[in-house]
Amino acid sequence: MVVLGLVVGFPLLGFLLLLAFGRRMGDPGAGWFGTIAVASSFVAAVGTWIFLLTKHGSSRTQVLHLFTWFQAGGFRVNISFRADPLSVVMILFVTGVATLIHLYSIGYMKRDARFHQFFVYLNLFVFSMLVLVTANNLPLTFLGWEGVGACSYWLISFWFERPTAASAGKKAFIINRIGDMGFMLGTFLVFMQLHSVSYSKILPGAHQLSTGTAEAIALLFFLAAAGKSAQLPLFTWLLDAMEGPTPVSALIHAATMVTAGVYLMARLSPILALAHAASMTIAIIGVITAFVAAMAATAQTDIKKIVAFSTVSQLGYMMLGIGTGAYVAAIFLMVTHAFYKALIFLSSGSVIHSLDNEQSIRKMGALAKLMPITAWTMIIAWLSIAGVPPFSGFFSKGSILEDAFGRNELLWVVGVVTALLTAYYMGRLVFVVFYGKARWQEVTHGHDPHESPRIMTIPLIVLAIAAATAGLLNLPYSGLRFLHDWLAPVFGSSLVSYHLSSAEKVLLPATDAVVALLGVLFAWRLWRNHSQRRELEPAVLFRGWYIDTLYDKTFARGGTALAKFTDHVIDPTVIDGAVGGVAWLFRWVGGLGKKVQSGLVRSYLLIMVAGIVVVVVYVLVSAAR
């Protein structure tokens, strides 16, 4: 099990060495070093996977115990890592995608003033993410959870010279605090009920929970997941997070960190299985998020905003899977999504890079001939996310929708409509950016944009192959459901399986395929020769349903108003009043005492004589007795 320690250890070592010597390694040395650290971690992850393949049954869950982190009474938290089929899937795709994105970043971040700093953060991020997915108890998961959050903050505001980037980082951090509160309260509740926070104890012991407690725990952890995985109503930070460099958007805000919430829910599946109402809530919020974000994605003009809304939408699908008990499908979508969404971001980054950081799709167009590799990989990613068979999205989204259909037809209907929108908005992106008329002359000052360097296109090609073929991981035929067979023991009885009639088993995938092709067709008809269609880009969708505006008007303005109120009213009256009041009280008491100090010698003498008289009278009276 030492190999699992290596998986986590390599990025940590990379982070520490880059922190100490990164500046001296310079550009591109620091980048290569960071890439090698993560690549080594990937190799170790493959080693862990092979190690688990040699085991069977319950011994496929291995725990690497290092030391006790802290202990107070019966509360004990260990630094211990867990290798089971679920965490191995997570570490494999996290390290795999992270390696490719590190490689890509060497090209993308070239000549940046803080080149080495970027890789310091990236390695720390990968380390935190691996801690998150391999931790064997809730507090250690939380450590990773906060670690990725902190790295996300640093990397969103990596170009902090831009005020928008700085405030976007803060926004991500603050909104995630709301979710973290849910995580902590959930942990407290788990400890209160089960007297442990270790997965080895709470997952098998979950059945002891009463239904009401399980519902509460599930909802609290879903609040955490909604923050991290950008679900309604906490998704707005992910749009602003696009202020970060594009590789960051690809790695953190598409492929890995934002799926942490989905992972957490899957990890806690035994608790979720008891909480039917909470599960239904999760499914409903997931599918609504998917739909709302997909609608908003159809009207964006910033290439990264389109992809960001698309990510929110896909995360909604994953939550739909979690809510319907289709954990394997959710993890399957998470993995395939990591491939194609990272690819979409990296391709977008390639376009942005060649157009001098221009992000508006209105100023792109006709790039397919000039950037063939970027264009083709983007098209593969598009067909994958759209769910066109036989690309990976067809299988992964299909299995989510199948289980949604088994649970509730309405969930399925919304899911299918969203699938149509997905194929459409990504098609819009591809046609507007890569086809039509060239509109970038102004941006590039006449010269033609050219294909990105090989260090950036190689990750694109690798990811394109993965995005196209990842469906093979879990083909919907018994015997070929590799991912299902691998993961099913982890979820055990909490994994829900719906019985579909043989007609439904054919009709549902067929519907998915038809819907995907319809979306592609619509996009082709509507956007082949246009870069702007006001009637299809209403302001309400462009502004993301005004949800961000609403938060700004209520919470941000409300908070500012409250701060002003305390500044102008509470502070001068209550706070200063209390402090001033104490001073006034002492001055008043002193004023009373001061009257004795008249300065008149004769009054002092009178008091003295009166005192003597009292003493004498006392002596005489007591002597007379």
Add this chain to the structure above:
Amino acid sequence: MTIPGSWYLVVAALLFGLGAFGVLTRRNVIVMFMSVELMLNAVNLTFVTYARMLNDVGGQLAVFFVLVVAAAEVVVGLGIIVAIFRHRATITVDDISSLKG
């Protein structure tokens, strides 16, 4: 005929009361000072009286100490009075209240 000791004590008490009355009622510092001296000597008189009545020389001894202290007190007190008078051109106590709180 010898005068009984109690008469001396009565005289001493009268002198003491007279002195105290003077201290409390007069405003001139020098008169107040004289009144204080009166009180001191009233006390001296009781000491001597008791020394005679109780046949104990300790009382007479105490009188010498009181006389010495009183002399020293007069030196310091008159010095202060002269200093105040130079400074303020008055020796009326009610005007000298600059230590008022």
